[in-house]
Amino acid sequence: MNDRPLILVTNDDGIHAPGIRTLIEEVLPFGRVLVVAPDKPQSAMGHAITIHSFLRLNRIDLLDGVEAWSCSGTPVDCVKLAIYKLLNGAKPDLLVSGVNHGANISINVLYSGTMSAAVEGAMEGIPSIGFSLMDHSIEADFSPVCPVIRNVVANAIQHGIAPGTCLNVNVPRTGGVPLKGIRVCRQATANWEDEFETRLDPGRKEYYWLKGEFRSHDHGEDTDVWAVDNGYVSIVPTQFDMTAHHAIAALNTWDHAVG
Amino acid sequence: MNDRPLILVTNDDGIHAPGIRTLIEEVLPFGRVLVVAPDKPQSAMGHAITIHSFLRLNRIDLLDGVEAWSCSGTPVDCVKLAIYKLLNGAKPDLLVSGVNHGANISINVLYSGTMSAAVEGAMEGIPSIGFSLMDHSIEADFSPVCPVIRNVVANAIQHGIAPGTCLNVNVPRTGGVPLKGIRVCRQATANWEDEFETRLDPGRKEYYWLKGEFRSHDHGEDTDVWAVDNGYVSIVPTQFDMTAHHAIAALNTWDHAVG
Numbered sequence: 001m002n003d004r005p006l007i008l009v010t011n012d013d014g015i016h017a018p019g020i021r022t023l024i025e026e027v028l029p030f031g032r033v034l035v036v037a038p039d040k041p042q043s044a045m046g047h048a049i050t051i052h053s054f055l056r057l058n059r060i061d062l063l064d065g066v067e068a069w070s071c072s073g074t075p076v077d078c079v080k081l082a083i084y085k086l087l088n089g090a091k092p093d094l095l096v097s098g099v100n101h102g103a104n105i106s107i108n109v110l111y112s113g114t115m116s117a118a119v120e121g122a123m124e125g126i127p128s129i130g131f132s133l134m135d136h137s138i139e140a141d142f143s144p145v146c147p148v149i150r151n152v153v154a155n156a157i158q159h160g161i162a163p164g165t166c167l168n169v170n171v172p173r174t175g176g177v178p179l180k181g182i183r184v185c186r187q188a189t190a191n192w193e194d195e196f197e198t199r200l201d202p203g204r205k206e207y208y209w210l211k212g213e214f215r216s217h218d219h220g221e222d223t224d225v226w227a228v229d230n231g232y233v234s235i236v237p238t239q240f241d242m243t244a245h246h247a248i249a250a251l252n253t254w255d256h257a258v259g
Numbered sequence: 260m261n262d263r264p265l266i267l268v269t270n271d272d273g274i275h276a277p278g279i280r281t282l283i284e285e286v287l288p289f290g291r292v293l294v295v296a297p298d299k300p301q302s303a304m305g306h307a308i309t310i311h312s313f314l315r316l317n318r319i320d321l322l323d324g325v326e327a328w329s330c331s332g333t334p335v336d337c338v339k340l341a342i343y344k345l346l347n348g349a350k351p352d353l354l355v356s357g358v359n360h361g362a363n364i365s366i367n368v369l370y371s372g373t374m375s376a377a378v379e380g381a382m383e384g385i386p387s388i389g390f391s392l393m394d395h396s397i398e399a400d401f402s403p404v405c406p407v408i409r410n411v412v413a414n415a416i417q418h419g420i421a422p423g424t425c426l427n428v429n430v431p432r433t434g435g436v437p438l439k440g441i442r443v444c445r446q447a448t449a450n451w452e453d454e455f456e457t458r459l460d461p462g463r464k465e466y467y468w469l470k471g472e473f474r475s476h477d478h479g480e481d482t483d484v485w486a487v488d489n490g491y492v493s494i495v496p497t498q499f500d501m502t503a504h505h506a507i508a509a510l511n512t513w514d515h516a517v518g
Contacts, residue, residue: 046306046335047369054458054466076305077469084453085467107382109501110306110375119501123366123450147517155513164448165503167510182515186502189423191382194343199313207313208344210336233517237506242368242378243445244424247496251426254414256441258406258492 005031005093005157008082008121012042012075012100012113015060015068019099022142023131024063026149027096030157034092035068036082038075038113043102045074045113047120057081075113079120094156095121098131098169099145101138105170105224106190106216109238118166119240127156128166134228135173144179145171148233151182161237168236172228180231187236188223190216264290264352264416267380269337271301271359271372274319274329278358281401282390283322285408286355289416293351294327295341297334297372302361304333304372306379316340334376342383353415354380354425357390358404360397364429364483365449365475368497377425378499386415387425393487394432403438404430407492410441420496427495431487439490446495447482449475 007027011020015037024033039058050073062068069086071078075097083091100114109115114130121128129152133145148171161167168187171179193215196208216225227234266286270279274296283292298317309332321327328345330337334356342350359373368374373389380387388411392404407430420426427446430438452474455467475484483493 041311044308044310046304046308046375048305048307048333049303049370049469051303051469052300054468055455056464056466074307080453080469081455081467085455085457107499110378110382110499111308116305116369119369123369125450151515151517155515159509159513162503162506162509165506179517182517184507184510184515186504186507187500189500191384194339196314196340196344198344205315207315208340209313210308210310210339235510237503237510238501239503239506240366240369240501241446241448242497242499242501244421244496244498245445247421247424247498248443248445250418250421251443251494251496254418256410256414256443258410258438258441 007031007033008092008095009033009035010037010075010078010097010117012038012045014038014041015070017101019101019142022145023096023099023149024066026146027153030153033066034082035062035066036071036078038078039070039072042074042113044111046111047076047116048074049076050074055081075117076120079117083124091124091126095126095128099142100132101140102132102136103134103170103228104130104132104168105228105234106188109168109187115168119238122164122166123240127161129156129169131169133171144174164241165237165239168238170224170228170234172231179233182233182235183227185224185227185234185236186222188216188218188225190214190218190225266290266292267341267351267354268292268294269296269334269356269376271297271304271334273297273300276360278360278401281404282355282358282408283325285405286412289412292325293341294321294325295330295337297337298329298331301333301372303370305370306335306375307333308335309333314340334372335379338376338379350383350385354385354387358401359391360399361391361395362393362429362487363389363391363427364487364493365447368427368446374427378497381423381425382499386420388415388428390428392430403433423500424496424498427497429483429487429493431490433490438492441492441494442486444483444486444493444495445481447475447477447484449473449477449484
């Protein structure tokens with residue numbers, strides 16, 4: 001029984017979000033499941049970790065036969081606590097993160113706690129996959145994601161995932177129309193046109209709320225933005241080597257004599 | 260006067276850290292300076308942004324002739340507020356972040372708020388540079404960093420920085436020995452061997468403090484770890500396209516038929 005793969009499940013929407021329940025149910029047939037997820041929403045926490053404060057873990061009842069812990073920290077804290085506290089340094093055989101309420105396409109991979117947990121898993125040498133549904137609603141219909149989870153997890157167990165990489169899987173909202181299929185993609189070139197809504201507190205002092213609009217400028221049909229806009233699931237292999245190798249040669253022409 | 264370049268300065272150690280004062284003083288001769296930095300330490304906040312709460316800005320006196328604001332949010336929040344609130348969407352000509360108290364070599368680029376601010380600048384199309392000194396002490400001697408800042412900023416203004424990239428500059432602690440020079444590097448392959456120190460609160464309930472040990476496994480002499488270990492300043496061109504382009508071909512051999 002203990003030869004079955006150990007699957008670590010986490011997310012950034014918090015352990016009580018509907019998306020993580022879908023993910024747990026779909027990966028349960030593949031192995032033993034350990035859940036360590038934030039005790040509150042931790043969206044857009046990126047790769048943040050907690051170093052100026054301490055962390056807590058609380059055992060909770062979530063689903064029969066599943067060991068589940070809520071964690072006071074970030075998604076990346078959850079991965080670290082799972083490995084270095086609960087598993088005493090042992091590595092799970094697979095890490096899955098999500099299902100995120102909302103897309104994590106393009107540059108959102110950098111802001112996303114869901115994907116940062118998967119990236120942390122890859123840094124630990126664990127085959128890791130982040131799943132996101134392009135629907136922020138708490139009442140989102142996760143049923144189209146289920147066969148996608150089964151397909152990608154089965155493939156990952158059969159073929160492995162390239163060392164130094166994890167997978168960023170995004171599922172479009174279909175409105176009942178069947179998904180057209182799965183596309184392997186690159187991260188689209190895009191940006192956020194941000195805006196801050198200014199409000200006055202009761203003491204007449206300003207405060208600001210971030211409101212952004214996501215804009216893709218990428219005409220390529222090999223991108224994650226194109227895929228989800230056209231009814232396909234996107235899979236982007238994602239790496240944590242952020243070196244811009246192509247930019248090294250030009251920098252070596254600079255005069256680096258330090259006066 | 261207003262034709263002089265506008266330089267945005269931020270960091271993750273907080274606006275009152277000695278490192279940011281060194282950085283401001285060194286970039287002042289190159290242009291007008293706008294400082295927007297966290298009002299408290301925000302180390303290891305990665306690319307986190309504040310979406311579940313609001314943000315505040317407070318004008319403060321820092322240095323004569325320098326407009327400075329402390330921000331209640333993360334380093335990336337500071338960059339967004341500078342551009343989209345204080346500058347009404349106008350982009351600075353240069354962004355510099357740091358000088359960080361502690362190294363940001365190798366995979367630490369992902370955890371670092373200092374480097375995430377520079378990455379956010381690159382995402383906004385701004386030539387951006389993060390500076391770090393391999394010394395966590397509040398009393399660290401930043402004087403060896405000064406000529407490095409002048410050299411790299413002058414080069415960046417003269418040559419520009421490749422679109423989609425920023426620079427991660429790390430300066431070793433020399434203990435009085437002159438720096439050997441500057442090396443353009445790639446991000447070393449390394450990991451954190453983490454550990455959680457378990458303590459009991461007065462109610463006998465456990466809490467955990469993260470303690471990690473950084474381990475490089477990379478024998479290359481073209482890495483940032485090698486450079487700083489051997490008395491050189493490292494510059495790693497850093498990109499926000501996290502696509503593992505080399506891993507796409509293999510993923511296209513998977514059976515992606517969703518049942």
